Amino acid sequence: MKRFLAAAALALLPGFGFSETPCCATGDLGLIIERATGSLLVVDRSDRAAIGRVEGLGDLSHASMTYSPDERFAYVFGRDGGLTKVDMLTHEIVARTIQAGNSIGGAISDDGKLVAVSNYTPGGVKVFDADTLALVADIPAPGKTIGLADLPGRRFIWAVWDSGEAYLGDFSGAEPVITNLGHIGKNPFDAVVTDDAHTYLIGLFGEKGVTAIDLWDDTPKPTRFLNDYGKDKEDMPVYKMPHLQGWAFTEGQFVLPAVGQYDLLWVNRETLEQVATTPVHGQPVFIIAQPASPYVWVNFATPRNGVVQVVDSRTHQVVKTLEPGKAVLHMEFAPRGAEVWVSVRDENKIVIYDTRTFEKKAEIAAQAPSGIFFTARAHQPGL
Amino acid sequence: MRDILAPLILAALCLPQPATAEIGKDRATELEHMVIQDCGSCHGLTMRGGLGSPLTPAALDGADPDALASIILDGVPDTAMPPWRPLLTEEEALWIAIYLLNREQD
DSSP, rough: OOOOOOOOHHHSSTTOOSSSSOOOOOEEEEEEETTTTTEEEEEEETTTEEEEOOOOOOTTTTTEEEEEESSEEEEEETTTTTEEEEEETTTEEEEEOOSEEEEEEEEEEETSSSEEEEEEEETEEEEEEOOOOOEEEEEEOOOEEEEEEEETTTTEEETTTTTTEEEEEEEEESSOOOEEEEOOOEEEEEEOOTTTOOOOEEEEESSOEEEEEEEESSSOOOEEOOTTTTTTTTOOSSSSOOOOOOOETTTTTEEOOOOSSEEEEEETTTTEEEEEEEEEEEEEEEEOOOSSSSEEEEEOTTTSOOEEEETTTTTEEEEEEOOOOSOOOEEETTTTTSSSEEEEEEGEEEEEEEOOOOOOEEEEEESSSSEEEEEGGSSSTOO | OOHHHHHHHHHHHHHHOOOOOOHHHHHHHHHHHHIIIIIHHHOOOTSOSSOHEEEEEEEEOOOOOHHHHHHHHHHTTTSSSOOTTTOOOOOHHHHHHHHHOOOOOO
């Protein structure tokens, strides 16, 4: 009886037992960077609607973000070195630190405990406690760090634009262990970890080629490939650096943006041999695989940035060309691929397409929108 | 009084001749948008730098507008700065140089 009473008393205490009406959920929410105004638009993916705005995030040109494992919080990496933690439910800033003079992106550890930021000025990687944003580690670098990504086991990987080296940081122990993975090539501009966390792919600006590092190897080391793409053609000016976070991995291939060419390059994932080239509308910026499909979607650098193309990874042919509007900066798919959200900066809107019919489903007003980030990213390694 | 004025007058005399570039109002609006949004991709929306150098008036430190215009038009070899000549006239590049030198810092 005594035991029964104790249990009953416990159940009456707040915080015990199960709530009958859970307050809310964040699984189909997202944030859109409004780059010029330093704000974030909070969106509901299912309702195809904006539901709030968070302001006061500073210079958000080239901003990106990552989500906590419970999808409750977003960590936003601003150009001006600001790291901001945003509550997806209350639409409020819960923590913010100006942690460097100039930064470019970040990542969250696989266990959600650490947030790492990639900095340009001063160059290096800083690691923060995900709860409090207190500084945990400060790893200087001999230049601007790029391509920061998480790896399983509380590890991060990054590269340095100026010195052309890649580093692996293990933060699972009491003290971080940093390993120099060697020379990867001249001026790496961005890098990405494949969806299976097998390969770190690094794009080079200073020379032709792409570098791969096998992360499943006990002693990972750089391997060069695609050394001679576009050698028969003169390079065109690159008015916007390609972004590799969206590099697509599909049909046993990597599909990569040719730097200085209006081409997509298809590479066999196993052999790293080029298998095909797809001429496209302009200098590719993002190449993103549509989930649960053979298709990749591509947008382009200014001034040819009013167009999005869809390419079939089996035939390497362009199957659709869309014109969402002036200055398309980013695309984000619904996690199961049914819709794509496209940001159209100079028309201050997001356009939503059905990926099967290419029909426009909705438009949402946004101020000079750039990156679109759905909370489902919380569960994808490398994002 | 004279002691105060003399250095001021001297300073005024030493100022470089203000460079000008004749650009229509609509095009000027487009160019300003391009500087903030497209140049801003590398140099930062507030021009405090990124992959590209800072381009604030303080960072440019009174650089020669014609020299800046030629960098804009022809780029900087072995860096990520592309030549914008295919997209801009010489007048427009000079307009951007003067705009950058005289921007109010926010």
